[in-house]
Amino acid sequence: MSNEIELIKDPGLPAHVHRRADTDPKAAVRAERQVATLFILSALGTVLLVYSYLFVDEDIFFFIPVLGNTNAHQLGLGMGMAIALFCIGAGLIHWAKTLMPDEEVIAQRHEFKSEDEDREDFVKTVKAGAAAAGLGRRPLIKRTLGAALGLSAISPVLLLGDLGPLPGNKLKTTSWKKGTRLVTDPGDRPLRPEDLEVGAVAQTLPAIAPGEHRSLNDIGKDAVLLIRLRPEEFNLDAERLSWTYEGIIAFSKICSHMGCAVALYEQQTKHLLCPCHQSTFDVTRAAKVIFGPSARPLPQLPITIDAEGYLVAQAPFNEPVGPSFWERSR
Template sequence: MSSETGPDENVSDENLPAEQETAHGAEVAEGDPFVDPGLPPHEHRIQDIDERAAKRSERVVAFLFTLSMLATVGFIASFVAFPIDEIIYVWPLGHISALNLSLGLTLGVALFCIGAGAVHWARTLMSDEEMVDERHAVAATPEVREKVIADFKQGAKESALGRRKLIRNTMFGAVALVPLSGVVLLRDLGPLPGDKLRHTAWKKGKLLVNENTNEPLRPEDIAVGSLTFAKPEGLEEDDEEFQKEIAKAALMIVRLEPSDIKDKRELDWSHEGIVAFSKICTHVGCPVSLYEQQTHHVLCPCHQSTFDLSDGARVLFGPAGHPLPQLDISVNKDGYLEAQGDFAEPVGPAFWERG
């Protein structure tokens, strides 16, 4: 019969944790069989011992930062080089916008190169020696604060930012240029309006056409106290630009007693009490359509802005910022109402360039 042995009788003493060789920086507490593994011995990188290798890494980092600058310039140039409606075929993506493709590629390269350059710089040229620092209380003592400042200065020195001027200058250039991409992106919020907001389809001699009957209006077609909606002659619903043009040129016509009109210019621009104002509310551009015959007030249904059509369409109530623009009208030799020109000011909501 075989004899029984204890569980530790076949284990040699050199395999016990207390007898194992400790790693670099490890400490063994007396009576504690578990060894703190510590940190392995530090291994120097090739850049730490070979200046030529360090120079190569410096050139790589500088190349990445320079490439980022070129990509940012390419991003900005894309807005000029590619029309917004140009479509190209790119395999395997298919037909896509040339502008969107160029903006995505150039901005992606610019941001990637800054990140890759910073990572390569940190991994090859900055100090990589591990340091152990015990945790401390949240409220740091003066000695700890001094140590933090000293560590920061030491880190700045070890980063070689002052000595590696090529890296420093190209990094500053890349970081300074890449925000321009965001500034240029503001242009993509929409095409620049130019003076389009200041002009509509109304011109001198354009007849006022009833939107419902599509017939030119005569003064006798408009009764006192009535509200009529009109559009410029020649603007048809099947036109490609109809929606864009009617959004600016929509007109409402009201006939008042001439004695009820308080504003002199409104009276001069009217015909026998017939006044014409823009139908587009000056708050957010809703169509004004609710008319109070007794008070000569017109109400915007969206946010209750109220305008007095007997007093230059001035704002009586609500968030609208300025009166409805008036259209100067008269009667031609054939007896039809016609415009004497365009609106004297832009129609619709206010914008920052508006005086």
């Protein structure tokens, strides 16, 4: 028994070796400056992230002229966040390994419920630990750590900006309106009814004024498929039939399931197929879903011709295009 007690009292650990910062004041000052430098670099990394998010321009990355705005933006965000997080972590580790107390402490077992005296002792211990860590004696570390932590807190707040603003009616509307011409994509060539033979399919977009530019969001919502059948092949009510012109019918190309491009047309069956999840729509019945996970038909674009004989929209889509979203009733 006595031998076991001896082993517990003296397990054979090597003698404690003091660090240079514990015995050499110059080494302690040098370590303090190294820690402060890492915290300053962390703060600069956060500044780079904020700058890249708000003001980035490809010219600041003059040494990589092929980047472009988008890649420069992503590079700045990534580098800024990496520098900020790495340097603040490295600074804390270096501080703990070189300047914080280097003593072996034994914590005795005790009951889980703490007495009032223990709580008071805990507060005293925390205060003593803070004093031993040198927060009071090392204002340079305290200030640079505060700056790094304070600036790093800006990053998540700033990135919350990507959650807004709310889309409003942008998800419900497209660029199509009454009188808008249908033009080929690509090519921007206006179409006449005689340009489409029976069985033909054409991808179209709304015409834009000279000098205007289509955004990617608009292209993603505005794409329309024109399909020409024989008028007697339709199985439509009077209103839907009035939205066609001489057997030409127009549907949104955006699948109502997950937003993929409905790109396959089976001429024999008169079916449109989405290649992503195999939703299948019957053209003769106003793109009614006959197979697959989609819950709604493709929105139909009412069409007619203008005074010059070109195909134009009678009105916008009969319902919002694409998959469901929160504000949509179904």
